Amino acid sequence: MTIPSVTLNNGVQMPAIGFGTWAGMDPAEWHKSEPWLATALKAGYTHFDTAQMYGTEKYIGNILKDAGIPRDKLFITSKLLWNYHSLIEESLDTTLKDLGTDYVDLFLIHWPQMVFYEEGNIRPRNPDGTLKVVESPSFNDVWAVFEKLLDTGKVKSIGVSNFSIKTLEELLKTAKVVPSVNQIELHPYLAQTELVEYCKSKGIVVTAYAPTGYSQVLGDPLIIELAAKYKASPAQVVLAWHLARGTTAVPKSTSEAHQKENLNLPTLDSKDVERITALDKGLRICNKPTETGIICGWSVERMGW
Template identity: 40%
Template sequence: MGAIPAITLNNAVQIPQLGFGTFQIEPEETRETTLAALEAGYRHIDTAQMYGNEKEVGQAVRDCGVDRADIFVTSKLNNDAHAHDDALKAFDRTMDELGLDYLDLFLIHWPLPGKGDFVETWKALEEIYRDGRAKSIGVSNFQPKHLNRLLQNTDVVPAVNQIEVHPYLTQDDVRAFGAEHDIATEAWSPIAQGKVLDDPTINRIAQREGKTPAQVTLRWHIQRGDIVFPKSVTQKRIEENFDIFGFELSEGDIGEISALNRDERVGPDPDTFNG
């Protein structure tokens, strides 16, 4: 297994390009599963207030024996806390749940365009960032028009935009906007909740490389420059998803997989989703 490369964010903070996701991991399973990921070599853990497992993620980070400075921890603001003061209080609750002195990255989870003003929310995150309690701040599920509003009305450019990305939803326009403004793209649901694993193109490449379809898909993300954090609760898959740095896809492979795009979401549409 090769070393995990790091992406340098627009504020010079480095984030491991491969992380471990905790979405839909039950709280009672989260500590042990996260410990297994850290033992396998992951040094980037992604959680959210909405997931209900921040406490157990924090326990794993504290109990794993790895220096806190060597683990990158992300959480995200809940959809019911977009008002300025609510966002500040919600961040305090996250820190209490995690039991950590600081957070590496804190995100607005959804723009919720029909519910309120995410610019006000972002200004609360800017305060958290300036206080040093979050080393970086960013957004999740933001479209270019949402990002443009932030860029025009606030001071801190988001470090990342965490969006749904996989071979059936390549998100080229959102990724290009991010690249233009030095906003890194994080890919959630990187294997489309398993939908792409039966794809003939991905399976053909996987057979040729002696890898699994999941490994090939994750490698596609890595070579495109996405930051990715697959989720699993089984030791074998946790280790398998980590083992994606000992091979490389050709430009032709990358192009074939990218051509599978069908603009097919497995999650909500950020333009209409209001939590």
């Protein structure tokens, strides 16, 4: 199948499979991303998913500078660092400088919780070890600034990430612009059917992160059975499932062979799509709350998870 594009609620086209560029938590490792980012570009990805938190923006900038691809043939997503809620345009300017571009196609609020600003520390902690979050500004306040960014031309579209039905409802109470995208953890073990349907009903495109479901999902007997049926790999089957449900995905791979594979997907029968959806266990594999139900400083109830 040729990878389709989806039309966002503002008419902007977004390739349904993008390339994830998270390079791990260790800043000392981030520079090692450049070779695998370069092979992804060579493999044909035009949609790159990054974030200020990932530290990969300048390496994406480096590979794009050398490639000479017209800017309008690329789709670049970035996400606001969660403690830069009072320095939004300034931090966007740093992102644009690092990426070597005048605009991003999509700018997301990375998490609904806002974190205490401490220079040089993106994970400040409370004495009990939990992430030090702040109630003000709220994500509604940050969204109002995002809406104004649309007028600057530095962002073509705006959206959110890690939002639930609960937090989207809260956001929509004050929003003048409906988010174009909600990027969430989504894979067959966390099918999020209710949230996906809710987003569709509001005209919000869903993007799956951790879309493969890692080895847990890729090793599931049904996924392996279907991989044999479609003469595809387990990852291709899972990514094809996302597209069949009308959701988009940003798989990441450091392997050139996997990068190519993830752009060449089978078309699944609707019955197989339903069988994969039925694997849902409500299981978060990537961003797991603690045993006491805390995720990045908020309770799962506050998150609406």
